[in-house]
Amino acid sequence: MKLKTSVPPYGTPLLVAMEAMMLFVLTSCGAGTSPTTQVVANLPVPSMVQNTVPVTVDAYSDTSNNVFIPNRIYTSVTVCTPAVYPVGQNPIGGPPPAPTCQTINNILVDTGSVGLRLLDNGVSPLPVVTDGSNHPLQECVQFADFTYVWGPVVRGTVQMAGESAAQVPLGFETADTGIPIQIIATQNDLSIGSLWGGAISLSAVPSDCLSSPPSGGLPTAANTLETLGANGILGVGVFLQDCGLACASTPPPKQYYYCPSGLCSVASVPQDLQLWNPVAAFAYDNNGLLLSLPQLPPANGSAGMTGSLIFGIGTQANNALGEASILPVDAYGNFPEVTLNYTPINAAYPTVYLNYLSPQNGSYIDSGTPSIYFSDAQSLGPTVPNCQDYPGLYCPMDLTYFTANVYGTDKTHTQFGWNILSADTLLNSENCMNGNEPIPCSVFNDLGGGSGIDSSPDYVDFGVPFFLGKNVFVGFAGTALLDPEQQVFNYTNGYWAF
């Protein structure tokens, strides 16, 4: 299915998002009338807010620690202290201080996660979400790469371009109380200043939320610039919250904790206290986003490039879907099927046709990963991934071309291709220039890595090389679009379009 630019038949109501699988409540705020509520699908709502922020694509490089991560998409985020106390979160009485704002740069744009997470280093205090007894709500998230983050949930107003997320949009939240964001604790046990509540003591990460106790060496904390490779993560995947209904139920999964007397126990946390997708909490242009990055010539790296992060889908002239194919995802944010073709350059290998089928393990698009990852020992050699210097990445002898068909849950599919070159060659060469000085490049469109160690299709992770040269839309869970015949299409789990 292809949809033209959606033209909503409604005025300019304030959009109030709800959890997926529901219709959406729009609160009219026309001048001179009291707010009324109507239930309609969450269709694009025209907006005139400045909705574009620049992004840079660059490497995170730390030569003293031998860290080099190419293909990182960074942006800046402004976070302000909220103007209003939430109910039950006013331990010192009186009105809250006047809002103060701070802008933090080098924030990783990550469609593989949800929520804004900021390193505590350099971030001015923000009010901590507590249980009412001054025990901070803390969150533990381990990533698949065996790094983890741990730290308190705080409240802040998140501003990007002309957009502002001043409260979570569940419909019954107090205005201007900020949205939940996470402060990544630099140390496991420290006291942080809480703007509203005085000093609050944090606890060490509980071991039951990790793949193994951190004392064993794995997983490792991503709680410094060196280990996170960024000052924070802007999680803008398809979900509205980072956990959702599961963490609001009983028993909840091991993600949110209260730690009275230093003894942490898992907490059941309502969705309005979970980390929110900041873009979904914007007052306008909150139904998705568009990441627009330039292309690189084949086999050429770049010392860095700029692109645009544009908020909203079909809400303004600059975020129309146009001819993009819309691919709905499943409840896990994954594509049900990806097929992959490789046409051999030399005859030593047969033509390869791989079929990556969920629900075993779904394939996905993730701007937070630096390569395109897939399992393929047939076209790229029997012992891949085979790079010497960069374990997990592919180092084929020659440039190798792949074509993929990605399927949405409605069987819509679209095709695109990419090249793979030797990661050792690409990353060890000084093919870019800094003035007259040759330096290693930072951005590559032909980096590939393994998602498994054998030829059996497992899943594909379309990382940053996928985004180069494309307009890639992320449609949030629970949004809807109109086709040219004014038919409504609901995307319960969200969608990708490109």
Add this chain to the structure above:
Amino acid sequence: MRNLWSILLFLLLGVAPGWAALGQYASSIDLDQRILRCERRELARQGYTVHELTSPDGLVVREFVSPAGRVFGITWQAPQMPNLQQMVGDDNMAELERALSSRTHSHSGAPLIVRTDKLVFVSGGHMRSFHGYACVPNLVPANVSVGVMHETQN
């Protein structure tokens, strides 16, 4: 009170030997089932057996058992990264740590892939959808491909 019992159970079982499944005899799956409070089903396959454990919080673990009764492979899918020490075992976690000791530990978001003589380990996915597998190559039956661990089970 329920939490207290969980903590006690965790403390009691957490230090017990035979905690792991991968590389152990299939009887250790009983322990996994109790710890994870899982539903369990067995699937007979050509040359091996699959024990599938499903826990209420969305964790699906499949343990692949050889005719000799040893768990040669394990796969997982979960909304959060699961307790892998419990499933993969102390020895295999130590092998994983050894293999990763020479790598830098920075957040790249990328899938993690480790292959040594003793262990194959793959971890991937994203928030709300993590998955991976581990196997002990020496324990994989001669006529079985590691690829069986990717096959969609019915």
